[in-house]
Amino acid sequence: MGDTIFTKIINGEIPSHKVYEDERVFAFLDIGPLSEGHTLVVPREPVATIDMLSDESAAAIGRVLPRICRAVCEATGASDFNILQNNGAAAHQEVPHVHFHIIPRFPDRPEDGGLGVVWKPGAFDHGAGAALAGRIAALIGG
Numbered sequence: 366m367g368d369t370i371f372t373k374i375i376n377g378e379i380p381s382h383k384v385y386e387d388e389r390v391f392a393f394l395d396i397g398p399l400s401e402g403h404t405l406v407v408p409r410e411p412v413a414t415i416d417m418l419s420d421e422s423a424a425a426i427g428r429v430l431p432r433i434c435r436a437v438c439e440a441t442g443a444s445d446f447n448i449l450q451n452n453g454a455a456a457h458q459e460v461p462h463v464h465f466h467i468i469p470r471f472p473d474r475p476e477d478g479g480l481g482v483v484w485k486p487g488a489f490d491h492g493a494g495a496a497l498a499g500r501i502a503a504l505i506g507g
């Protein structure tokens with residue numbers, strides 16, 4: 366597979382509005398913002414989905430994500446924000462290079478960003494839940 370558009374941005378082949386970079390992480394404004402300050406935080410490591418990401422890149426992103434969120438909120442005056450991380454086409458991923466969306470929310474603005482979240486919880490079966498939690502825990506190991 367060739368370079369994704371995010372690798373080209375990281376390499377400076379495509380311009381971006383950069384807000385942060387270090388040896389493992391690159392962050393820039395989303396060109397199709399759902400709200401003012403919508404920012405993408407991307408590992409330099411070019412893998413498509415987060416389950417493929419190395420521990421080192423994951424740790425590097427986890428270390429700086431709160432700091433970038435604080436700066437985005439302070440710069441825009443946002444009171445709240447969502448972090449969205451899509452994996453695969455069915456999960457609305459368009460660019461096959463891991464990225465975290467930071468989407469500021471402005472409850473006092475009529476649109477409050479373009480992020481519509483529909484949250485419809487289902488019923489929970491404790492028997493099935495216990496079996497599933499056990500299978501997941503065994504696969505995680507530790």
Ligand code: AMP
Binds near residue numbers: 381405458461
């Ligand atoms: P996703 O649907 O999670 O894959 O999101 C991909 C995001 O990348 C979208 O929000 C796009 O607006 C954003 N995007 C695509 N191309 C660029 C670009 N050249 N600069 C900044 N953001 C981009």
